[in-house]
Amino acid sequence: xxxxxxxxxxxxxxxxxxxxxxxxxxxxxxxxxxxxxxxxxxxxxxxxxxxxxxxxxxxxxxxxxxxxxxxxxxxxxxxxxxxxxxxxxxxxxxxxxxxxxxxxxxxxxxxxxxxxxxxxxxxxxxxxxxxxxxxxxxxxxxxxxxxxxxxxxxxxxxxxxxxxxxxxxxxxxxxxxxxxxxxxxxxxxxxxxxxxxxxxxxxxxxxxxxxxxxxxxxxxxxxxxxxxxxxxxxxxxxxxxxxxxxxxxxxxxxxxxxxxxxxxxxxxxxxxxxxxxxxxxxxxxxxxxxxxxxxxxxxxxxxxxxxxxxxxxxxxxxxxxxx
Amino acid sequence: xxxxxxxxxxxxxxxxxxxxxxxxxxxxxxxxxxxxxxxxxxxxxxxxxxxxxxxxxxxxxxxxxxxxxxxxxxxxxxxxxxxxxxxxxxxxxxxxxxxxxxxxxxxxxxxxxxxxxxxxxxxxxxxxxxxxxxxxxxxxxxxxxxxxxxxxxxxxxxxxxxxxxxxxxxxxxxxxxxxxxxxxxxxxxxxxxxxxxxxxxxxxxxxxxxxxxxxxxxxxxxxxxxxxxxxxxxxxxxxxxxxxxxxxxxxxxxxxxxxxxxxxxxxxxxxxxxxxxxxxxxxxxxxxxxxxxxxxxxxxxxxxxxxxxxxxxxxxxxxxxxxxxxxxxxxxxxxxxxxxxxxxxxxxxxxxxxxxxxxxxxxxxxxxxxxxxxxxxxxxxxxxxxxxxxxxxxxxxxxxxxxxxxxxxxxxxxxxxxxxxx
Numbered sequence: 001x002x003x004x005x006x007x008x009x010x011x012x013x014x015x016x017x018x019x020x021x022x023x024x025x026x027x028x029x030x031x032x033x034x035x036x037x038x039x040x041x042x043x044x045x046x047x048x049x050x051x052x053x054x055x056x057x058x059x060x061x062x063x064x065x066x067x068x069x070x071x072x073x074x075x076x077x078x079x080x081x082x083x084x085x086x087x088x089x090x091x092x093x094x095x096x097x098x099x100x101x102x103x104x105x106x107x108x109x110x111x112x113x114x115x116x117x118x119x120x121x122x123x124x125x126x127x128x129x130x131x132x133x134x135x136x137x138x139x140x141x142x143x144x145x146x147x148x149x150x151x152x153x154x155x156x157x158x159x160x161x162x163x164x165x166x167x168x169x170x171x172x173x174x175x176x177x178x179x180x181x182x183x184x185x186x187x188x189x190x191x192x193x194x195x196x197x198x199x200x201x202x203x204x205x206x207x208x209x210x211x212x213x214x215x216x217x218x219x220x221x222x223x224x225x226x227x228x229x230x231x232x233x234x235x236x237x238x239x240x241x242x243x244x245x246x247x248x249x250x251x252x253x254x255x256x257x258x259x260x261x262x263x264x265x266x267x268x269x270x271x272x273x274x275x276x277x278x279x280x281x282x283x284x285x286x287x288x289x290x291x292x293x294x295x296x297x298x299x300x301x302x303x304x305x306x307x308x309x310x311x312x313x314x315x316x317x318x319x320x321x322x323x
Numbered sequence: 324x325x326x327x328x329x330x331x332x333x334x335x336x337x338x339x340x341x342x343x344x345x346x347x348x349x350x351x352x353x354x355x356x357x358x359x360x361x362x363x364x365x366x367x368x369x370x371x372x373x374x375x376x377x378x379x380x381x382x383x384x385x386x387x388x389x390x391x392x393x394x395x396x397x398x399x400x401x402x403x404x405x406x407x408x409x410x411x412x413x414x415x416x417x418x419x420x421x422x423x424x425x426x427x428x429x430x431x432x433x434x435x436x437x438x439x440x441x442x443x444x445x446x447x448x449x450x451x452x453x454x455x456x457x458x459x460x461x462x463x464x465x466x467x468x469x470x471x472x473x474x475x476x477x478x479x480x481x482x483x484x485x486x487x488x489x490x491x492x493x494x495x496x497x498x499x500x501x502x503x504x505x506x507x508x509x510x511x512x513x514x515x516x517x518x519x520x521x522x523x524x525x526x527x528x529x530x531x532x533x534x535x536x537x538x539x540x541x542x543x544x545x546x547x548x549x550x551x552x553x554x555x556x557x558x559x560x561x562x563x564x565x566x567x568x569x570x571x572x573x574x575x576x577x578x579x580x581x582x583x584x585x586x587x588x589x590x591x592x593x594x595x596x597x598x599x600x601x602x603x604x605x606x607x608x609x610x611x612x613x614x615x616x617x618x619x620x621x622x623x624x625x626x627x628x629x630x631x632x633x634x635x636x637x638x639x640x641x642x643x644x645x646x647x648x649x650x651x652x653x654x655x656x657x658x659x660x661x662x663x664x665x666x667x668x669x670x671x672x673x674x675x676x677x678x679x680x681x682x683x684x685x686x687x688x689x690x691x692x693x694x695x696x697x698x699x700x701x702x703x704x705x706x707x708x709x710x711x712x713x714x715x716x717x718x719x720x721x722x723x724x725x726x727x728x729x730x731x732x733x734x735x736x737x738x739x740x741x742x743x744x745x
Contacts (some may be wrong), residue, residue, distance in 0.1 A: 006592055021521070086501065100637060120639035121523040122593035144523030180523055207520035208528075 006128050013317045015308050016128045016137040020155035021103035028191055032156050035302070036311035038078070046305055051312050052081035057113040058106045059085045060127075061140070065117055067198075067276065068150075071300070072115045076309035078142040084111060097175055099123070099132045107132055112318075113311060114138070121180075134322060136314040138307075144178045151184035152276050153303040155192065158230055159301070161271050165192040171224055171266075172197070172215075172223055173256060174234030174283055175205040177245075181275045182234055186213050195300055200224035201256060204245040221256050227301040233258060233274040237281045252282070259285045273299055324348050324366050326739060331371025331700065336673040337689030341657040346376060348696040351485050351738040356690065371700050377672055379410025379686045379697035380654065383577045383679040384499075384553045384625035386525075386646075387569035388418035392439075399649075400630055401439040403715035406743045407650040408698035408732040409626075410440050410708060411687050415499070416447040423447035423458045426464035429573065430671040432467060437743055439545045441697075443469045443685065445499055448487050452480040457487045461494045469683045470551070471485060472499035475600070481538065488546040497683065498550045500539050502560070503601065507531035512641045514556075514602040518587040524641060529557045538624040543572055551682050552576040554627055556601035558611020565620040575682045576620065577674075578612050579627035581649055581722070583664075589722060596645040596722040599627075603702050613664050614673060623673075626653050630718020648718030652709060654701065655728035662729075705731040 004022040009015040014027060040047050057076040059069050065267055069085065076083045088102070103114065114137045116124045121143030128137040141147040155165075162168060176182045176199055189197050190213070197215040199206065210217050218224030225231070236252060246252050253259075263270070272284075272294040280286040288294060326348040331358065334341045340356070347355040347365065387400030397418070404412060414431075416422040422431055422444045435442045446468030450456050454477050463471065471491055478484040491498055505585035507529040509659045513519050515526025536552065540563065543550045556563060564576045582597065586606050590597045597603055629646025636643045657675060660666040680688025687697050706729045711719045735743035 004592055099639070118639060120641045122641070123639040125593045126639045140640070142523075144525075146523070178523075183521070183523060208515050208526060209517045209520040212517045212520060 006125055008251070009317065009321050014034050014314060015317060015321070016124075017148050017232040017314065018124050018128060018137065020138045020148045020191065021146070023188065024090065025193065027186060028152065028155060031152055031306065031309045031313060032159060034313060035156055035305040038305040038308050043128050046078055046308070047299070048078055048080070050080045052076065052079035052315060055113060055315060056084060056109070056111045057115060057311070059083060059198055060087075060102070060106070060114055060116045061087050062118040062123070063141070067300070068117065068217045071303045072140060072307055074096045075304050075311060076113070076246045078156045078304065079308055079311060081113065081311070084109070087125050091164065099126065100163050103127050103131060107135060112136065112315065115140045119143055134318060136318050138200060138314065140312060141180050143180065144183075145180050146184045147180040148184050149303070149307050150181050151188040152310070153299055153306040154185055154232065154273055154275075155188050156306050157273055157299050158271065158301045161295060162229065165189070165194045168194050168229045169196040169227060170194055170198070170230040171200055172232045172234065172287040173224070173258065175236055176201055176234070177205050177207050178237065179234050183213075185232060186215055192216050198228070202246060202321070206290040221262050223267055225262055225265040231266060231272045233272065233284055235275060235277065236279055236283070238279075257283055257285065258288055260288065263288060269293060271295060276300070324739070325364065326367045326369065327365035328371050328376055328700070329460045331374050331376035333376045333690065334668070334672050335690040336400055336669050337378070337677045338348060338691060340690070341669065346698075348736070348739045351695055353629065353690055353692055353694055353696045355692065369700070369734070370684055373702070373704070375701040376698055377701060378676040378688050379699055379735065379737065380675050381409045381411040381679040381685065382409050382626050382628070382650075383413050383551070383623045383682065384413040384415060384579070385409070386418065387412065387416060387628060387630070387652070388414075397434050398439065399717060400628075401442060403717070404440050404650050405438070405737065406715040406732065408654050408699040408701070408735055409650065410699070410735065410737050411443060411685055412440050413443045413445055413469060413679070415445050415472055415474045415684055417476065422445055422463070422468065423450050423452070423453055425459075425462050428463060428466040428468060437557055437738070437740075440737065441687070443448050445469060446471045447624045448491075448498070449475045449478065449483070452476040455483065460491050463569075464496055469685065470497040470499045471480055472501070475501055475503065477505040481542075485542055485546065488542050488548045492548040493547045495549070497546055498551055499553055501553050502532050502535035502539060502555075504531050504535040504538075505533065510600070512598070513590060514587045514604040516587055516605050518590050522590070522593065522640075527736065529559055529608070532557050532601065533559045533563060540567050540572065540574075543574060549573045552573055553625060554579050554601055555612065555615070555621065556582055556604050557608045561611045561615035561620055565618070567616070568620065569706055571679065575622040575678075576615075577623035577625045577679070578615070578621050579649070579655050580624050581627070581647060583609065583612055583616070583624070583660055584656055585722060593640040594722060595638070595640055596647055596720050598636075598640060598645045599647050600645040613660070613666065616660070616666050616670060619670070622674065622682060624657065624674045625679070626650050628716070630716045631720045633719065636720055646720065647722060648714065648716045648720045650724045651714045652717055652721060652728060652738075654732060655730040656723070656732040658703060659728065670674050694734055698736050699732050700731050700734040702731050704729065707731065
């Protein structure tokens with residue numbers, strides 16, 4: 001396991017959130033508990049607080065995104081922070097110098113929270129390395145590396161619906177090779193001592209040393225799904241077919257698609273989650289995505305509370321460190 | 324002018340010499356070695372007590388020219404190399420000026436002078452390194468190219484490569500091969516392994532190297548060409564070379580000093596100074612390379628020096644320019660292998676001096692009587708911490724910054740003249 005020292009302060013508290021790798025179960029439960037407190041006990045809706053009043057969040061998106069960016073924006077507004085949305089085309093900032101300059105400029109505009117999405121793995125680390133001590137970075141997805149808030153909202157959703165992680169068998173299905181979500185999920189699940197993690201996909205879509213992450217690897221969906229409690233689907237990017245990693249047509253769906261037939265092998269009440277957007281009929285049978293065990297829309301709502309929790313925790317930690 | 328170097332431990336594998344003795348230099352040549360050297364009246368006496376005297380370092384693959392626009396010039400870097408103990412540098416053809424015509428060889432040579440290490444150009448195998456039509460290889464050789472290479476550029480197809488090798492064989496020319504099957508390396512950033520899995524960076528499989536080696540070996544066998552493989556990175560590659568040598572092929576090989584020290588794990592949290600090509604591979608690969616040095620499969624250790632300016636590394640990992648600045652740490656890292664990895668000192672000195680000189684047929688790399696007095700004097704016990712300020716190279720892109728190293732170049736002599744004194 002890599003330590004990712006950059007995201008911790010000298011007391012081992014989160015200074016930035018760059019990856020779930022290196023987080024302890026205390027770190028994760030702290031965030032999940034905090035997120036729970038943002039739900040109103042009477043209505044179940046997310047509450048409005050003034051925790052981050054006077055703070056400014058910069059949504060720094062070098063890669064197109066609607067949902068993730070919107071939930072970060074909503075989360076910040078629920079905490080009464082100001083939000084600056086920057087959609088920067090990659091071409092204008094492909095040079096690192098300008099990425100660093102962009103961040104410096106935003107610091108000069110007194111932004112304290114930087115939410116970074118970038119197509120290069122390590123981009124959030126890069127920003128965190130060049131940022132001043134009063135600011136904090138949240139990785140909203142860097143290349144194929146990490147997407148920690150997505151993994152944390154998944155953990156929140158699993159805990160909410162299924163409780164104790166230690167008893168659960170989890171399967172992650174699909175394109176792990178290119179998935180920052182899968183990597184972050186695996187690290188989080190490992191930290192939470194989940195009973196079992198299986199990863200299922202064709203060999204072309206699995207990283208070579210996947211076992212070094214402490215998971216069981218399956219190339220066969222039926223085998224991998226047997227007795228599973230949680231099914232974590234990944235979005236299949238169709239461009240992978242053009243790159244010759246899988247056959248064109250519906251071969252992938254036939255071998256790895258979650259259908260009522262393959263679902264029968266999992267535990268009867270298996271929970272189905274998906275980071276969205278869903279490709280109906282590509283990785284998942286359309287009516288399964290809408291079934292009661294599929295909590296895909298609940299994940300979206302939980303994502304707001306979890307992102308609020310991350311923001312409030314990081315600002316609190318930065319404040320404590322500077323006082 | 325007579326210079327006497329006294330009391331040093333003289334290590335010269337070419338003459339099976341490792342003893343405390345004196346060296347007498349007359350003008351530019353080594354005139355005498357042995358205790359009776361004291362009897363000669365010297366104009367200048369250098370006391371080398373507690374020091375080592377070895378042939379000047381010969382780098383089989385050094386890129387002192389910067390590809391990045393804000394870097395230093397070839398001359399500045401060559402001057403830095405002198406201070407790091409190098410007296411001969413073999414320069415691949417893929418610098419700013421592609422060495423593919425005799426005119427360009429002449430232009431390249433204009434950049435050299437007496438105070439610099441000897442710069443030996445390697446000519447391009449194909450015009451503009453485009454991999455399509457062969458250069459006038461014999462003219463390049465006549466104008467001073469010590470070998471021919473495609474550097475890191477692919478050749479369009481194997482038929483062209485085969486013709487190039489056949490043609491070069493007609494003139495008994497040496498070919499330098501940096502093995503990579505570029506369709507397998509395409510888009511790759513780091514070794515395909517544990518770190519590419521963890522960091523989500525596209526991997527370069529070992530097969531990108533081994534498939535290329537297999538193809539080249541077949542063509543070498545068929546055309547009878549002399550070939551040298553440079554910058555090997557994997558254990559499997561070492562084994563391929565070992566078997567090919569045993570089968571009698573006229574080949575030699577080197578690897579970069581950093582590949583004997585670093586592995587993919589050193590990339591840690593996206594350390595861009597560990598972004599190099601060929602990539603740092605696994606611990607097993609590193610062990611395989613070290614075994615190759617010990618049993619002589621790998622003949623030479625190159626610096627694969629690529630100085631870059633700070634902007635080149637100022638980006639998310641995959642967007643940085645690959646390469647590391649290595650001449651400054653080269654010798655001390657070599658000594659570290661002797662202390663920690665059990666590489667015999669004589670193997671190390673051979674791999675840094677005599678062997679690369681032999682491979683390229685250069686009149687240096689040894690302390691034989693009558694040869695040019697290219698040598699360096701080393702304090703093997705001087706321990707220091709590497710910092711940006713200790714690097715003579717203007718490329719500060721060294722992953723070894725912060726490390727404690729032992730062994731310092733105290734003096735470099737080129738053609739009998741002191742060109743560096745610490």
